Amino acid sequence: MKTRIGIMGYGNLGRGVELAVNAAPDMELAAVFTRRDPAGVKILSEGVPVVSADAAPEWKDRIDVLILCGGSATDLPEQTPFYAQMFNVIDSFDTHARIPEHFANVDAAACKAGKIAMISVGWDPGMFSLNRVYANAVLPCGKDYTFWGKGISQGHSDAIRRIDGVKNAKQYTIPIEEALEAVRSGANPELTTREKHTRECFVVAEEGADLARIEREIKEMPNYFADYDTTVHFISEEELQRDHAGMAHGGFVFRSGATGKNGEHKHVIEYSLKLDSNPEFTTSVIVAFARAAKRMYDEGMRGCKTVLDVPPAYLSTQSGEELRAHLL
């Protein structure tokens, strides 16, 4: 019997989950839930009901894993503990600093309900976290480096949009090639924030706005831009839509470490992603972990889990025997 997946929220992530579920031979999409009027939500799959989020509880015996496709700022902190009371759930909560708090809330709900809830699944947190944990365990004496990009940062784009006189904006985070090369060489460099990434902003200003002031406000914004070399380009809305609508992203995780009697042998582990579509890759990761969540639930595991708790073999449609013969 196929694993029955529900999707909560139908934006870029929801659509990505739908595509990944349709590509998985062992899964089927049971329903898409939305807070909008279901009649106005067109999905790709035929014959799959679009249902009001309010009616989700009625589906609790017809869905094996509910995938929560909301945002980390306000949706998931409420939704994940709420739906873990009635479903096995999985989310892509990505506010690193608040993961311990989110874990505690979700764990309490899932344990009480006897469900499994997997949080913070995607690529960072997610695949990058896995690589950090493996590399740290293998090279306990060493240094971690994470670089992001080139890709659009939603948070930084939003921050620009909040500036007076800005109509629209996209911000690219770009890793600095020299820094990547220095890390790759095994030199274990100490890198400042400015030495790791640059920020490039494409801004649509309102007519008559003071461009010099906007540029200054961007470049001086604490946390977001002040510590970086930032470039600002003013363009038209048409140019923004035409040239900057893509959702490419990526990044690099390194661990550079040493072994030997006196640390004389250097080793560099590098993991990198080049993604045409950030949401489609993120949801491809989520769907693989939804497979694992179902298996872990069937084996009796309960409570909140992260990617770090999942045996890799559980992500695959192949049996242990097939994996050992072909991929080990």
Next chain:
Amino acid sequence: MKTRIGIMGYGNLGRGVELAVNAAPDMELAAVFTRRDPAGVKILSEGVPVVSADAAPEWKDRIDVLILCGGSATDLPEQTPFYAQMFNVIDSFDTHARIPEHFANVDAAACKAGKIAMISVGWDPGMFSLNRVYANAVLPCGKDYTFWGKGISQGHSDAIRRIDGVKNAKQYTIPIEEALEAVRSGANPELTTREKHTRECFVVAEEGADLARIEREIKEMPNYFADYDTTVHFISEEELQRDHAGMAHGGFVFRSGATGKNGEHKHVIEYSLKLDSNPEFTTSVIVAFARAAKRMYDEGMRGCKTVLDVPPAYLSTQSGEELRAHLL
């Protein structure tokens, strides 16, 4: 209480395990077992007994995990099932084609004895396998590529040494940069064996040997060299010892795949290793998985396992809470 590690066999791997165990705050080296005369085996650690392999069974209650440091050709197929009758064991069996058979033998022994036995731990099989499985699960529609090197292949060096008139030899496997770049670009190239790696041989010939014949025999050797562009250099034993005694190695695992309604979004996942010391990195991986083996045994798991069965968090000295706060 620290995890008590035993080492079976004290060559490059055994010494690497010793270094990694000494670097692990939660482990202690209980004993080193050898088939040689123990009196003639000098180890790095003070106060750790060197014991005849014949006496190993007497140590079965004083060791939590016995790490088997023999070779895959003849040692491990016998040793791993044998010692799994009395110890939790871990090995680095790396003959890919024979893993299913080895798994079955070891599983039978470990299940009968109520022990855990982890096989094929290292970087390939090992870290590379993990990356293949993760990437295949995340991008089911795609193509895998594995490249090795630059590094010395023991098997190819041995094959050269078996040629009449050859005193000594080292063979480097070298990935071809253009092939790496083609894969990295997401072009999904079909690559022949010749297009992926070159082979470079450093050969010490016996005095008066027919060098042209040796070179021809190397280059025409089926499986080992015939399908590759191979370079042969004749050098002196002194040069071989001086310039080619290093144990650097490395490699690359890629998965290049697509998502989207018509596969219109391409993604490239790349994992790479640059290692100054192949045996020390291999044993660093083994020791991290020995930590996991102990935990899995303590939780009641039994039988043969591979890296694919291990939740990543089990490899770490950090608690789940610490990992979620700092590495997730």
